[in-house]
Amino acid sequence: DVKVTQSSRYLVKRTGEKVFLECVQDMDHENMFWYRQDPGLGLRLIYFSYDVKMKEKGDIPEGYSVSREKKERFSLILESASTNQTSMYLCASRRTGTVSQETQYFGPGTRLLVL
Amino acid sequence: AQSVTQPDIHITVSEGASLELRCNYSYGATPYLFWYVQSPGQGLQLLLKYFSGDTLVQGIKGFEAEFKRSQSSFNLRKPSVHWSDAAEYFCAVGGMFSGGYNKLIFGAGTRLAVHP
Numbered sequence: 001d002v003k004v005t006q007s008s009r010y011l012v013k014r015t016g017e018k019v020f021l022e023c024v025q026d027m028d029h030e031n032m033f034w035y036r037q038d039p040g041l042g043l044r045l046i047y048f049s050y051d052v053k054m055k056e057k058g059d060i061p062e063g064y065s066v067s068r069e070k071k072e073r074f075s076l077i078l079e080s081a082s083t084n085q086t087s088m089y090l091c092a093s094r095r096t097g098t099v100s101q102e103t104q105y106f107g108p109g110t111r112l113l114v115l
Numbered sequence: 116a117q118s119v120t121q122p123d124i125h126i127t128v129s130e131g132a133s134l135e136l137r138c139n140y141s142y143g144a145t146p147y148l149f150w151y152v153q154s155p156g157q158g159l160q161l162l163l164k165y166f167s168g169d170t171l172v173q174g175i176k177g178f179e180a181e182f183k184r185s186q187s188s189f190n191l192r193k194p195s196v197h198w199s200d201a202a203e204y205f206c207a208v209g210g211m212f213s214g215g216y217n218k219l220i221f222g223a224g225t226r227l228a229v230h231p
Contacts, residue, residue, distance in 0.1 A: 004158065033218075040124065042205060042221040043159075058218075090158060097217075104219060106151075106158035 003027070004107035006091050012113045019078040021110050023091030029105075030096040032074035034058075034066060037088040037109070046089075049074055050096070081114045088112075117142045119208050119222035127228040128196050136191040136225050138206030147209040148189040149219065150180055154202045162204075165189065176200070201229045 007022035025032065031050050035043040035058075045058030047066040055066050063085060067075045074093075078085055091107040120139045128134055140146055147166040151159040163174025170182040180191045189206060206222040 009156075035221075040223050042119075042121075042223040043219075044221075045218060048218065092159075103161050103164075106160075108156070108158045 004091055004093055004105050006089075006107040006110050008110050009108065010111050010113075012115065013078075013081050014115050015082060017078075017081050017114075019081045019112070019114075021076040021078075021089055021091075021112070023074045023076070023093075023107055024072050025074075025091075025093040025105070026072065027093065027095075027105075028071065029093035030071070031094045032068065033092040033094075033104070034064075034074065034076045035090045035092065036060070037090055043090060046076065081112075083114050086112060086114045117208060117210075117220055119206050119220055121204075121206055121222035121225050123225045124223070125226050125228065127230060129230045130198050131195050134191075134193045134196045134200070134227070136204050136206075136227070138189045138191065138222060139187050140189065140206070140208045141187065142208050142210060144210060146189075148180075148182060149207040149209060150174065150178070150189075150191050151205045151207065151221075152176075152202050153205065153224075159205065162191070196227075196229055198229045198231060201227055203227070 004025045033048040034046045037043050044060050049055045049068040065077045089110045092104050094104040095102045118141045149164045150162040153159045163172050165172045165182045203224045203226045205224045207219045209219045
């Protein structure tokens, strides 16, 4: 079974803090994704990576950065957390190929509260 | 612009009743369509997907969906709902978008409640 794990289920941070969200997958997938999930908005893509050290902006990258130093690990960084970044963050991974060919697997999510 | 619309934010059904969750998409080419389910406290799990062939697609947990190109719809159905089906359901369209990358675009989700 594919497993995508996220380092924390719940996180509380203060405005201005630097926040790291970690994601690890164990299936040697090339592609990894970070989404945020907000009520009424569904999932929106923040960043994705199609290979080690490669990254591409998604639909809402402002205020975020990412790091992919190893194939299995993809980190989302909030350089200076703000209250409007309070959200559920979901990581996903997928093998290289089209979306029709390869299933995207999701982690359980990290619920982040910024005070 | 590509988009996915799920018109129903909340739906409540009685256990044993039939279910239909609506999904409409906007995409210029042949769409690849997906339904995911998110149970409380869990990540998203793929229920089913359509990318070609038979327009009626069978998925896990007794769900099915029908692709109707003329209506740009991909509605999810289940003949008899179980209490464990209470969850949030997301429709998504996948394909090649701007920037030349394959990705998924999700709808806002429909939260399903099941009455005993």
